[in-house]
Amino acid sequence: MKNIIPLWFIALLITLTIACSTAPQTTTQVGLDSWPGLNPDTLVTYTLSQDRSSLIQIEEQVRTATPAQKSALSTFLVGIIQDERTTYDGFDFACRMLARLHCEDSIAPLAAYLHCPERSDMARYALEQIQSPNVDAVLVQALQKAEGKQKLGFISSISSRKVDKAIPVLSKIANGDDKQAARSAIHALGHIGGIQAVRALNNVQACECLDRVKLNAYLMATR
């Protein structure tokens, strides 16, 4: 058995690499039957207000999974999020479970949705909770390309995770014309804190209407 597990992991990684490269796909291409007892169609077609018993079953599996089982469950759920037929509610549930599983191999498939208008929030929801430096990198990269609400979402996640590598990007946004984004960026700099963030705050030339936000950020940063 000891010899089999590494091979199994390698097989999973190969499967995921293929899956991540061309998201979204259909369920059959990512081997959704890799988790016995769970019917992928239940999740693919799920809408809120339906019976939740199969979802509860999955959640219970997530709760009690061993590390090896977690990886297999993650593969199953990645398949769900990559299936183009999956409903928003099915996607929502899969993201919540991926957040709980904390598998590195779910980062790239989730990141593929960060710029999808409908699904960005839930993909970010899952990623924000996965404690990995790879998530930090993904979020900083996503922030550089984002606009509007998505940009605000990435700033929120970066702030929550205290990603100090995001300070230069935040600094740029804090000095930009988008007042709402500037407000969030200043707040995030305060929340991240530390000398670098304080230096960035020193260089913020925001409008007077953000003076109170800036002052508050200073107080947070230097606590």
Added chain:
Amino acid sequence: MEKAVTMGKECEIVMKNRTRRSFLKHTALAGAALAIIPSRVLGADAPSNKITMAFIGTGNNGTNWLHQFLRDSRVRVVAVCDVNKEGPGYWNNTIRGREPARRTVDSAYGDTSCNAYEDYREVIARNDIDAIYIGTPDHWHGVIAIDAANAKKDIYGQKPLSLTIAEGRAMSDAVKRNNVIWQTGSQQRSDSNFRRACELVRNGRIGTLHTVRCGLPGGTPDFGKTAHLTETAPIPEGFNYDLWLGPAPKAPYCPARVGVNFRWNLDYSGGQITDWGGHHPDIAQWGMNTEYTGPVAIKNVKGKFSQHPIYNTATEYYYECIYTNGVKLIISNQERGGVTFEGTDGWVWANRGSHKASSQEIMESRIEENEIHLYKSDDHVTNFVDCMISRKMCVAPIEIAHRSITLAHLGNIALRVGRDIQWCPVKEEVIDDPAANALVSRPYRAPWIL
């Protein structure tokens, strides 16, 4: 510093530099010194001489507590705010919202001066409002409280304090940073039965404390009579559902989700564990003298979750909070309702309206002057208003509330991951368990930020 002895422009400039609150404090002191002058001469009842308050969230608790504040003549409620204009789904499917609340205020004052708002940000932007009451669903507490504290408003914030531990930390820090007065709506701290029980424990009347039991309710009671309305439905007119969701994940509208039953969905609350977590476990920490710290482990976790299409909070639960001194705090829906402190020489039990002890000697024991006397408040609203004037700490300050509700959040985290967890109360982190530690905070839906 404030040398305003002449009237006119100079005085106006000085007044601008004084906060409205310090003015009220000074007025109150002057009022006490000149008590022989009838109040009608000074115009003490004039709205401008009162603490101005706004109520944000006028559903269940907001409406109930509004009546309490309207009875305090030192306060003037000038605004109410709710994302719902008027509609059903509250206690026993009653009609509530900002318009019923506005009518209540206007009726109490006999005028039409109360303003009604849909968006809390408009309320907080008003410089003439001294204090706010937060009675929204739990997932809104953090954002509103922090914005209000940053705007230098005093705050009466309903329990449970927060949706997550990270939110509670940010809220407590914001209140401290801005030096505003905070009262948590954990009114059991103003109930003499609980205070007496805690004083008996703190002064060693039951010997060395070893176990504390908190008996909380279980289930997901259908308070709003809407639990069966789970089908996606059109959003009622006058209800800003997107603003109701706020930082919570997007979800289709259905009556079962909103109103008073919001409490049974983990996106908006923590179920019975957090609903009551702001009460009995708070009293437990008061008696244990652990108000500014917390347990180091959560053990022997057992629970069941709702299988309702919309509700997913724990319906049955048991867990033990272990403290560094070995004291075990049990939180469960299977324990006797209230708080029971067990020591080497006896026990004390307290619940709303009564307390008991293992012996008559303990029950009748007098707390001497040189012993520990806990903060005395006999009325939670009065205590808040008193403290807004005196600028002293309330009986239920935010840091204590944060530490109390942390017990509930930790219970929910352990139940959700299905295992024991180790907790560092200093760093406020789950130790060596990234998946559990991730649940210490919660991602916010854009554009909201903690």
